[in-house]
Amino acid sequence: MNLDRLLDHLGEWLRGTGPESDVVVSTRIRLARNLAGLPFTNRASPHQKAEVESRLREAIESLDLNHPLRYVGMTEISTVDRQFLVERQLVSRELATVLEGPRGVAFDERESVSIMINEEDQLRMQSMRSGFDLDAAWNTIDQIDDLVESKVEYAFSDEFGYLTACPTNVGTGMRASVMLHLPALGLTKQIEKAFKALQKINLVVRGLYGEGSRALGDFYQISNQITLGKSEAAALNDIRAVISEVIRYERLARSTLMREARQSFQDKVARALGTLQSSIMMTSEETMELLSAVRLGVHLKMLGDLSLTSLNELFIQTQPAHLQKLMGVPLDGEERNAARARHLKHKLRSIGAE
Amino acid sequence: MSFPCKYCGSTATIHLTDIIHKKKREMHICEACAREKNIIPDSPKELNVQALLELVLGAATTPAKTEPADVNCPDCGIHYAHFRNQGRLGCPNDYVVFRELLEPLLERVHNDATRHAGKVPRRHQRRLRMARRAELEAQLRSAILAERYEAAAKLRDDIRVLEANNHEP
Numbered sequence: 001m002n003l004d005r006l007l008d009h010l011g012e013w014l015r016g017t018g019p020e021s022d023v024v025v026s027t028r029i030r031l032a033r034n035l036a037g038l039p040f041t042n043r044a045s046p047h048q049k050a051e052v053e054s055r056l057r058e059a060i061e062s063l064d065l066n067h068p069l070r071y072v073g074m075t076e077i078s079t080v081d082r083q084f085l086v087e088r089q090l091v092s093r094e095l096a097t098v099l100e101g102p103r104g105v106a107f108d109e110r111e112s113v114s115i116m117i118n119e120e121d122q123l124r125m126q127s128m129r130s131g132f133d134l135d136a137a138w139n140t141i142d143q144i145d146d147l148v149e150s151k152v153e154y155a156f157s158d159e160f161g162y163l164t165a166c167p168t169n170v171g172t173g174m175r176a177s178v179m180l181h182l183p184a185l186g187l188t189k190q191i192e193k194a195f196k197a198l199q200k201i202n203l204v205v206r207g208l209y210g211e212g213s214r215a216l217g218d219f220y221q222i223s224n225q226i227t228l229g230k231s232e233a234a235a236l237n238d239i240r241a242v243i244s245e246v247i248r249y250e251r252l253a254r255s256t257l258m259r260e261a262r263q264s265f266q267d268k269v270a271r272a273l274g275t276l277q278s279s280i281m282m283t284s285e286e287t288m289e290l291l292s293a294v295r296l297g298v299h300l301k302m303l304g305d306l307s308l309t310s311l312n313e314l315f316i317q318t319q320p321a322h323l324q325k326l327m328g329v330p331l332d333g334e335e336r337n338a339a340r341a342r343h344l345k346h347k348l349r350s351i352g353a354e
Numbered sequence: 355m356s357f358p359c360k361y362c363g364s365t366a367t368i369h370l371t372d373i374i375h376k377k378k379r380e381m382h383i384c385e386a387c388a389r390e391k392n393i394i395p396d397s398p399k400e401l402n403v404q405a406l407l408e409l410v411l412g413a414a415t416t417p418a419k420t421e422p423a424d425v426n427c428p429d430c431g432i433h434y435a436h437f438r439n440q441g442r443l444g445c446p447n448d449y450v451v452f453r454e455l456l457e458p459l460l461e462r463v464h465n466d467a468t469r470h471a472g473k474v475p476r477r478h479q480r481r482l483r484m485a486r487r488a489e490l491e492a493q494l495r496s497a498i499l500a501e502r503y504e505a506a507a508k509l510r511d512d513i514r515v516l517e518a519n520n521h522e523p
Contacts, residue, residue, distance in 0.1 A: 034446060036446060037446075038445070039429070039430045039444055039445040040430075040442065040443060040444060040445055040446075042440070042442045042444070043430045043431075043432060043444035043445060120442065142473075145473075146476065149475050149476060149477070150476070153475075153477065154475050155446035156474075156475050156478055157446075157449060157450075157470075158470070158474075158478070158482065159468075159469055159470060160449050160460075160469075160470055161470030161472060161473075162470075162473075163446040163449055165442045165443055166441060166442055166443070167443065167456060167459060167460055167463060168463050170449070170460070170470075171464065171467075171470045171471075171472060172470075172472035172473060174472070202465060225463075226463075226464045226465050226467070227464065228460060228463075228464035228467045228468070228469070228470060228471075229464055229465070229466075229467020229468070229469055229470070229471050230467065230471055230472070231471050231472045231473075232472050232473055234471075
């Protein structure tokens with residue numbers, strides 16, 4: 001499959017719309033499932049993995065959905081394309097670079113549903129929504145789960161629920177993650193305090209690209225830890241309550257910032273934009289930090305012309321694999337930094353940011 | 355040489371040997387007790403591997419608590435020690451085989467919970483409903499035999515409710 005056509009679009013999670021989108025970037029819910037009577041991926045032979053892939057691929061591609069899912073095998077695409085799918089959050093880093101053998105992902109054209117095959121679990125199905133929308137994300141993935149289950153038999157026990165390769169996922173197999181942009185809590189040094197409270201109630205905080213990744217550019221993912229002994233609805237309610245609190249804190253911190261340090265904050269935003277517009281070399285980390293400040297400026301209506309959508313485009317297009325696909329050639333680190341700076345300069349000029 | 359049955363003391367005809375942590379353990383059971391414990395079924399020729407495993411692993415709990423590393427799954431071959439190193443189980447059956455070893459771990463990870471409380475696949479819903487129905491019917495029968503008619507009436511209503519749900523799409 002040619003993935004280039006995705007380049008011009010923003011995936012569902014970066015649309016910049018949806019409820020509470022001034023603080024919440026996106027909501028995603030994933031379900032982990034395995035087939036009955038077969039070993040989990042880490043214990044499966046290449047032959048068994050191929051069998052799982054073909055059975056699940058057939059089941060998924062024949063689902064009766066408004067937006068059908070198309071399958072991309074990891075072994076059929078280049079390293080850059082795999083990285084490209086990671087950056088778009090359609091596949092995990094593990095599926096792209098660590099795991100071996102027959103494996104892949106099916107997703108729809110809106111990039112709102114992605115189903116990985118032969119990840120740590122044979123099925124990792126996720127639904128994405130921009131903004132804070134747990135109900136919509138749950139309804140979609142719940143329905144897809146029912147449809148898949150009508151075609152294949154899941155490994156399930158009355159006692160332990162859906163059986164998963166890692167016991168931390170057993171039960172519902174559900175992980176709901178909400179991605180938040182919390183620059184004001186970061187600036188006012190309240191973020192640690194907020195997250196300590198989360199850990200006490202069994203929620204986990206991670207960086208932008210999941211487990212082990214750094215919280216770049218004030219982006220954080222908050223997700224539930226517990227999957228056993230609690231229904232999906234109860235787990236979602238817990239998350240909902242906590243996220244609503246975090247949103248309130250962030251908004252409070254933003255208005256404090258505007259009230260008490262308006263000028264120095266405006267200076268910070270203007271300098272961030274200036275650096276993005278005038279640099280010769282730019283790393284993706286620095287881009288992310290600067291875009292975070294600009295993003296907050298947009299939310300606080302300091303930058304009239306700039307939209308969240310254009311910022312999201314810059315955010316995704318300056319990631320390493322996206323950049324290389326845009327330029328049409330493989331680039332090493334230094335070349336990427338130069339190309340990134342050029343791209344930012346050009347784009348910001350054409351958007352007309354002052 | 356003959357051994358007494360572990361359960362009733364009569365002459366054992368079934369001898370089980372397993373080796374856990376380099377210690378050989380033997381178990382001797384008579385045929386009647388083996389049937390009662392569901393290790394050998396009444397007619398089919400196959401052994402009930404599940405019951406056998408439960409028996410062996412259940413009996414092995416004491417040594418297993420100190421050295422569980424050598425317990426392994428007959429389906430995927432994974433050893434408990436391997437799981438502890440990798441953090442990943444090998445197949446769905448591991449939840450049965452390593453059950454007693456996994457429970458304390460599950461409690462730790464999932465805030466003391468050891469039982470699923472969420473969604474149930476459709477095909478399991480049917481099975482669970484049928485099991486529930488059989489259970490209610492047995493209770494109804496014994497209620498009628500014991501002439502507890504009030505209880506019987508309630509059980510009959512419960513069965514009707516279950517039936518009605520059964521016809522839902």
